[in-house]
Structures are given as structure tokens and as C-alpha cells.
Amino acid sequence: MIERETIKTLARLSRMEISEKEVGVFRKEIGAILEYVSQVQEATKTGGKELLEKDFFLIENVIREDIEPHESGLFSKEILQQAPDREGDFIRVPKIL
Amino acid sequence: MKIDLSNLTVKKVSEHLLKGDFSAEELSEAYLQNIDIHNTEVFAYLEVFEDVLKQARAADEKIRQQKKVGHLTGIPIALKDNIMIKGKKVSAGSKILEDFVSPYDSTLSVKLRHQGAIMLGRTNMDEFAMGSSTENSAYGITKNPHDIKRVPGGSSGGSAAAVAKNMALVSLGSDTGGSVRQPASFCGVVGLKPTYGAFSRNGLIAMGSSLDQIGPIGKTVSCTEIMFEELQGHDSSDSTSLPGNFYKDYQKNKKENSKNLKEKVIGIPVSLIEREGVDEEVLKNFRDSLKKLKDEGFKTKEVDLLNMHYALAAYYIIMPAEVSANLARFDGIKYGASQKGADLMEKYFKTRGKYFGKEVRRRILIGTYILSSGYYDEYYSQARKARNVIISDFQEVFEEVDVILSPTTPTPAFALGEKISDPIAMYFSDIFTVPANIAGVPAISIPSGFVENEGKKLPLGVQFVAPYAREDLLFAFGKLFLNE
Numbered sequence: 001m002i003e004r005e006t007i008k009t010l011a012r013l014s015r016m017e018i019s020e021k022e023v024g025v026f027r028k029e030i031g032a033i034l035e036y037v038s039q040v041q042e043a044t045k046t047g048g049k050e051l052l053e054k055d056f057f058l059i060e061n062v063i064r065e066d067i068e069p070h071e072s073g074l075f076s077k078e079i080l081q082q083a084p085d086r087e088g089d090f091i092r093v094p095k096i097l
Numbered sequence: 098m099k100i101d102l103s104n105l106t107v108k109k110v111s112e113h114l115l116k117g118d119f120s121a122e123e124l125s126e127a128y129l130q131n132i133d134i135h136n137t138e139v140f141a142y143l144e145v146f147e148d149v150l151k152q153a154r155a156a157d158e159k160i161r162q163q164k165k166v167g168h169l170t171g172i173p174i175a176l177k178d179n180i181m182i183k184g185k186k187v188s189a190g191s192k193i194l195e196d197f198v199s200p201y202d203s204t205l206s207v208k209l210r211h212q213g214a215i216m217l218g219r220t221n222m223d224e225f226a227m228g229s230s231t232e233n234s235a236y237g238i239t240k241n242p243h244d245i246k247r248v249p250g251g252s253s254g255g256s257a258a259a260v261a262k263n264m265a266l267v268s269l270g271s272d273t274g275g276s277v278r279q280p281a282s283f284c285g286v287v288g289l290k291p292t293y294g295a296f297s298r299n300g301l302i303a304m305g306s307s308l309d310q311i312g313p314i315g316k317t318v319s320c321t322e323i324m325f326e327e328l329q330g331h332d333s334s335d336s337t338s339l340p341g342n343f344y345k346d347y348q349k350n351k352k353e354n355s356k357n358l359k360e361k362v363i364g365i366p367v368s369l370i371e372r373e374g375v376d377e378e379v380l381k382n383f384r385d386s387l388k389k390l391k392d393e394g395f396k397t398k399e400v401d402l403l404n405m406h407y408a409l410a411a412y413y414i415i416m417p418a419e420v421s422a423n424l425a426r427f428d429g430i431k432y433g434a435s436q437k438g439a440d441l442m443e444k445y446f447k448t449r450g451k452y453f454g455k456e457v458r459r460r461i462l463i464g465t466y467i468l469s470s471g472y473y474d475e476y477y478s479q480a481r482k483a484r485n486v487i488i489s490d491f492q493e494v495f496e497e498v499d500v501i502l503s504p505t506t507p508t509p510a511f512a513l514g515e516k517i518s519d520p521i522a523m524y525f526s527d528i529f530t531v532p533a534n535i536a537g538v539p540a541i542s543i544p545s546g547f548v549e550n551e552g553k554k555l556p557l558g559v560q561f562v563a564p565y566a567r568e569d570l571l572f573a574f575g576k577l578f579l580n581e
Contacts, residue, residue, distance in 0.1 A: 002466075010462045013469070014421060015428075015442070017450025018458065029520055030463055036521055037414050037476065043407035043483035051489055052482040057307075057537070062336035078183075078200035084435035093430055094441045 002031045100127045102263040107172055107320045110266060114160055114171045121160070121171035125153035125215055128173045132217070132264045140239045141249075141259040143178050144186060145218035156213040168323050170213040175265035177256050178219040179226060180311065181300040182206045189302045190222040190234040190252075193433045193452035203300020204332045205269065205311060212327065217265050220255030224454045225424065226276055226304045228252050229526045232517050233456045240513070241283060244553040247510040250280030250526075253314070257284040260314050267315040267324055273305045274412055275505075275530025277312040278542035282505035282558030285544045287575065288314045289321045290530075292565050293537030294339035297332035305419040306337070308412070308534040318543065318575035325568055343566055354573040361570070363390060364400035364498030374525055375507040378548040382557045383504045386545045386578070390502075393577065400494045400501065404486045408532040411487065413524060414467055414480035415535075421464025424457070459520070488536045495564045500574055503529045505542040505558035509550065533562050541571040543578050 007027050011018045018026065044052055076089070085092045098118045113119055129149060136142050146152075156171040176182065179189045181199035183206075188194040202210075209216060223233035231239040231254025239254040241247040242262040249258040253270025257280035260268050270277040272290040281288025289312045296311040303309060313324035331341040370383065391397060429435035429448030436451055438444030453461070467476040494501065507528055516523040533540035540562040547554040559578070563570040575581075 006466075007462065010465045010469075014425075014461045014465045015445040015449055016453065016458055016461065017446040022455075022458075026459055026462060029459060030466070032521060033413060033463060034466070034476075037410040037480075040407050040410040040414060040476070040483045041479050043404045043411070043486050044479055046404065047482065047486040047489065051485055054485055056485060056488050064333075075200055078198075079432075082197060082200060082432035084429060084433070091430060094438060094444055096441050 002027055002034065100124060102127055102131060105266055106317050107168065107267060107315065107323045110172060111168060111170070115166070121153040121156040121215060122150055124171065125149050125173055125217075128217060128263075128265065131262075135242075135262050135264060138240065138245060139242055139258050139262055139264070140237050141220055141255045141262065141264055142175070142218045143188070143190075143221050143236055143255070146185065146216060149215060149217055152215045156215060159213045165211075165213075167212040167327065169209065169327050171215065173215045173217050173266045174209065175217050175220045175256055175259040175268040176206070177253050177268070177270045178222050179271055179302040180205060180269060181302070182216060185219070187219065187302070188236075189226070190224040190236065191452065191454065191457070192235045193427050193448070195434055197433055199300070201300065204297035204334060205328055206300065208328055220253070220259055220268060222255055223252035224457050225302070225420070226252040226271055226273055227420070227456045227460055229275070229279055229523050230511070230516065231255060231280070232513065233454055235454055238513060241510045243285060243555055244510065244550075247512055247555070248283065250283035250506075250510060252276040252280075253288075254280045256314050257281050257286055257288065260284070260286045260316060267313060267320050269311055270314055271301060271304075272310050272312045272530075272534065273308045273416065274534050275527040277314060278505050278530050278540060278558070278560060279527060281314050281542045282544075282560075283510040283556065285547075285556030285558075286314055286316055287318050287321050287541065287543055288312060289325060289541045289568070289571065290533060290539060291325060291329060291568060292339065292343075292539045293534075294337050295325075295329045295343075295539070295568070297330070297335045297338055299332055299334035303423045305416040306423060307419060308416060310534070318541070318572055318579055318581055321541070322572040325572075347566070347569055350567070350569040351573070354569055358573050358577065359394050361395065361499040362497070363395050363397045364494055364501045365397055366402040366405060366501060366503060367399050369402055369405050369529075370503055374528070375504070376509070378509070379504050379507060379557060382546055382548065383559060386559045387502065390578070398498050400498055402490050402494060402501070402532070404483065404490050405532050407483050408487055408535045409524065409528055411480040411483040411535055412527075412531045414476045415484065417460040417464035418467050418477055419464070420457075420460045421468060424453070424461055427453070456520075484535055487532060491532075491536045491538060491564075499563070500570050501562040503560050503562075505529060505560040509548050509555040509557055529560060538565055539563050539568045539571060541575055543575045545578075
């Protein structure tokens with residue numbers, strides 16, 4: 001079973017505030033889900049090393065030459081409009097250091 | 098001519114529009130009126146766009162001038178609230194994007210606009226597509242049009258309910274673990290999840306990037322077939338988009354299907370279907386469906402998809418891992434809702450804590466756990482390997498059979514509130530749909546009849562699964578099954 005402190009650590013790592021009450025609910029639910037999903041370890045017993053490590057999706061980086069940029073500022077207005085807090089063409093953030 | 102919305106298909110609408118039986122504007126007005134009557138109760142739409150009639154008049158002008166008229170010209174379509182249209186709100190069913198306006202177009206909305214399709218509005222969904230009932234929307238619950246005390250399925254519940262209640266001719270949803278097929282089945286309509294990478298996801302708000310795929314919903318198989326053919330295609334703005342030649346044999350395959358479909362073999366994963374948790378009524382309906390296909394002359398074969406039992410477990414590791422990464426971008430700084438904080442860290446905590454719903458936060462926490470250094474090997478690495486085993490099982494089975502048939506869901510639509518407090522019971526409703534996302538293969542849900550429950554007729558569906566790029570087989574089998 002997963003500890004209350006673990007839930008709090010996960011919330012901290014994922015930058016989310018959760019209430020004390022929710023820590024208890026999440027602890028119970030996440031514990032049950034982790035128990036359920038751990039059966040996945042059974043599936044890998046049937047496959048050989050070659051199969052288990054094969055790259056079916058042929059994952060590769062899709063890159064292009066850094067040329068032909070779109071017209072400068074084409075999307076700036078729309079994107080800046082979505083910022084919750086701004087000053088002119090700058091996005092304002094709270095003090096970091 | 099009087100427009101009977103319940104009897105229309107994409108093909109019929111195109112013919113009527115070209116013949117001038119009615120205009121796209123008249124048709125759109127009929128849909129808007131129907132939305133007015135039913136949306137308060139069903140709540141399929143979060144927003145109906147104010148420019149519907151303007152779009153319709155543009156489509157009529159296209160038709161009048163006979164200029165660039167395509168199969169989707171004048172077709173009224175609803176879009177799930179996670180597909181971006183420039184200048185329109187898009188919220189992914191979440192409070193964190195409540196007032197967010199798309200700064201650019203998704204590739205699919207460009208394609209739709211280019212053809213002169215009429216985008217009616219954005220449909221309700223589980224927050225960030227996380228759920229199987231549309232009860233996780235931050236904006237309200239969508240009801241099943243067949244019984245408003247029941248869920249429409251999810252996460253694309255609004256898109257399925259809109260089509261079922263004639264509030265749109267067709268719609269788009271997104272399917273990460275069954276989110277197009279399961280609601281299509283619950284609402285008695287057709288839902289397709291194309292091959293992973295067939296539809297561009299540029300401008301789709303991401304959930305689980307190795308699983309997500311946009312798919313069409315319609316009342317007939319032909320409606321989804323036309324949508325598929327018009328909307329699939331390589332897109333350089335989506336790095337997971339399939340190469341342009343991926344469907345090079347598609348037309349040839351279609352021609353062959355029209356000649357020799359009866360020689361194809363249907364695989365039945367019996368041990369996956371006949372198991373605990375699958376309703377007796379669903380099994381009976383499935384056996385009847387199978388008999389219908391056998392009577393048509395099809396050969397069936399029992400197949401072993403031994404590791405399919407593990408697909409759901411693998412899914413509930415891979416998906417939350419990808420969720421936790423994808424949703425890290427919502428920080429209250431760049432866009433979306435925002436809470437004040439004494440410093441940057443507090444701003445993150447307050448914003449994400451307040452505006453993400455419970456299901457979303459739970460999945461982020463699980464994803465964070467699974468990807469943490471101490472547990473990565475135990476969960477994520479194992480799930481990646483299990484995924485390979487499942488793909489390999491599919492490949493072996495598709496050497497023996499042409500398609501795989503199963504029920505779409507283990508139960509008919511369940512009651513509102515029935516599973517909302519039991520995540521694992523909710524997850525189980527995707528038991529038959531998740532494997533296709535894990536492997537990336539295409540699958541379609543086809544209505545297969547009804548089951549009577551407390552005086553209401555609840556729809557059921559069967560699912561055909563095909564090898565990569567073989568949507569042609571899904572359409573051929575689906576049309577035959579529905580006598581289209």
C-alpha cells in the first residue's frame with residue numbers, strides 16, 4: 001500500500017496543491033490502481049528478449065532544416081492574448097529568485 | 098422539401114445539396130432548431146458556434162459556383178472540445194482552459210473549412226479526454242439520448258450523443274483507449290478509430306501521445322468512410338503522422354473487398370470475450386451477431402490473443418505517464434486560467450490544484466509515480482515490453498485471420514453516477530477497445546441491436562479490428578453487417 005507521504009511527494013513533484021482529505025482518497029484509489037496494473041509484469045514473461053526490446057514504432061526524430069520561417073510576429077498577437085498576466089508584449093511572472 | 102434529419106447520411110445530403118432539394122443554410126437551420134430542442138436535456142454541446150449560418154451560406158455559394166465542391170461540402174459536423182479552430186474557444190472540458198481561444202487552426206479544421214463543411218459547435222467531453230462516461234467534464238454531464246438516466250459513454254460522449262439525437266450529421270471525437278468507439282456503442286452509432294497516425298493531430302489537445310487518434314462518428318458506416326477518406330493524410334506539422342504512401346493500396350483493397358469479401362476469415366478471441374465482468378446480454382447479442390455473419394457465409398476462427406488480458410494494465414501505466422508529461426504545460430503563466438501566488442512555485446501549485454479536476458489530478462499523480470526513478474523499471478519499462486508482446490500477438494493472429502470481432506463494450510450504457518467513484522470499474526468499460534490503441538491498429542464500433550432495460554432500449558455494439566492501414570476491411574465488414 002502506498003503511504004500518505006508518498007502522495008504528498010507526488011503532488012509536490014507535479015506542482016499541484018491537494019487537500020489533506022484528498023490525500024486519503026488518492027492514497028486508496030492510487031493504491032488499488034497500482035495493484036491492478038502491476039499484473040503487466042506477467043505479460044513480459046512470455047516474450048523473448050528480442051521481442052521485448054524491439055522498436056515496433058520505428059521511433060526516430062522527425063526533423064527539418066531550420067529554414068523558411070513564417071513571417072515574424074504572425075502569431076504573436078493571438079498567443080500573447082492568451083497570457084493571464086502581461087505588460088505590453090511581455091508576459092509577467094512572479095518573482096523567481 | 099421537408100428535411101427529415103433522422104434519415105440523412107453524408108452521401109444523401111451531398112446529393113440533395115447538388116440537386117438543390119434544400120440548401121446548406123436550410124439544413125443548418127434544421128440542425129440548429131433540433132439542437133435548441135434537445136441540447137438542454139442531453140447537453141451534447143458546450144457551445145454552438147454563432148457563425149453556423151454564415152458557414153452554410155459560404156457552402157451554398159461553393160455549390161452554386163460548382164467550385165471546389167467536395168464530399169464534405171455543406172456537411173454539418175460537430176467537433177469534440179479538444180480540436181482547435183482558430184478564433185474559437187476550446188477547453189478540453191477543463192476549467193484550466195475555460196476562456197482559452199485557439200490561436201491557430203488544427204489541420205483537420207483547415208481541411209473541413211477548405212471543403213466547406215459546416216462546423217456546428219464543440220461537444221462535451223471528459224476533462225482532457227480522461228474518462229469513459231463524460232461525467233468528468235468540468236461543465237456538466239451529457240446524457241445518453243436513449244435513456245437520459247444513463248451515460249453516453251466517453252470521453253467523446255458529446256460527439257456520440259449529438260449524432261445519435263440528430264444534433265449533427267457527423268462528428269469528430271478522439272480515441273485514446275476507446276473514447277470514440279465506446280460512446281458510439283452506448284449511443285447506437287458508428288465510431289471509427291483509424292490507424293495510429295492516419296489523421297493529423299496538429300491542433301488536438303494531447304492526452305496520451307502514443308495512443309491518441311482522432312476518429313469520425315456517424316449514423317452509417319458510409320458516413321465514417323467518407324470522413325476517413327477526406328480527412329486522413331500525411332501532415333508535416335504532426336511528427337507522428339503516417340507517410341503519404343501508407344494507404345497506397347487502399348483503393349485496390351476496396352475493389353478486391355467488393356469481389357471476395359466472403360473469402361475473408363473473422364477471428365474470435367473467445368477467451369477474451371467469455372470472461373467475468375461481461376454482461377450475459379452482451380454475450381448473447383455478440384453470439385447473435387456472429388451467427389448473422391456465419392449465415393452470410395463467413396468463416397470464423399477462434400484465435401488466441403493470450404496477452405490481451407494485460408492490455409488494460411499496460412494502458413493504465415503508459416497513458417498516465419504520458420498524461421503527466423503532456424499536462425505539465427499548464428502552469429498558469431503562458432495561457433489558461435491562473436491563480437495568484439507569492440512566488441512562481443506557489444502560483445503553479447495553486448493554479449494546477451484549483452483548475453484540474455479530480456480524475457486529471459489522480460492520473461497526473463500516478464504518471465509521476467510511474468516515471469519516478471525508483472519505480473520506472475517496475476512499471477513503465479514493463480508496460481513498454483508488454484506493449485511489444487501485445488503487438489506481436491496481433492501480428493501473429495492477423496496471419497491467420499483478416500479481422501478480429503468482439504463486443505465493443507462489456508455492458509450497455511451504465512447509469513449516471515454508477516461508476517464515478519470506482520475508477521477500476523470505470524476503466525474496465527474499455528477492456529475490448531484499449532488493445533487497438535496499445536497496438537495502433539484501426540478498429541470500428543458498429544451498432545448490433547438493443548437490450549431492454551426498465552422499458553428503455555439500450556444500444557449495443559460490436560467491434561471489428563483490422564491490421565494497420567486496413568480501414569477498408571472495417572468499412573466493408575461494417576457495411577455488410579448493417580446491410581448498407
